[in-house]
Amino acid sequence: MTVQDYTKALCDLPGGREVQIRHAIQEMAELTVELTKELDGEGEMRQIREEVADVHLMLAQLIEIFGFSRTELFWMQEDKMRRTFERKGMTWE
Numbered sequence: 001m002t003v004q005d006y007t008k009a010l011c012d013l014p015g016g017r018e019v020q021i022r023h024a025i026q027e028m029a030e031l032t033v034e035l036t037k038e039l040d041g042e043g044e045m046r047q048i049r050e051e052v053a054d055v056h057l058m059l060a061q062l063i064e065i066f067g068f069s070r071t072e073l074f075w076m077q078e079d080k081m082r083r084t085f086e087r088k089g090m091t092w093e
C-alpha cells in the first residue's frame with residue numbers, strides 16, 4: 001500500500017482528516033520528548049528512531065493531506081536549504 005492510499009483510507013473515515021492532523025501533532029510531541037532526553041544525556045536510540053519513523057510517516061501523510069506536489073516540496077526544501085546556507089555565510093552550489 002502506498003502512503004497516498006494509506007492516507008486516503010484513514011482520512012475517509014469519519015473525522016479522519018482531523019484525527020490524522022492531531023495524530024501528527026502528537027507524534028511530533030513524542031519526538032520532541034525523545035530529542036530532549038537525548039540532549040539531556042538520557043536518550044535511547046531505539047526510542048528516538050521509533051519516533052523519527054512515526055514523524056516521518058506523519059509528514060508523508062501531511063504532504064498528502066495538504067496537497068503538496070513532489071516538485072513543489074522539492075523546490076520549497078531547496079529554497080529553505082539555500083537560505084539557511086546564506087544565513088550562515090556558506091556557499092550554496
Ligand SMILES: [Mg+2]
Pocket residue numbers: 027030050051054
Ligand atoms: Mg510515537
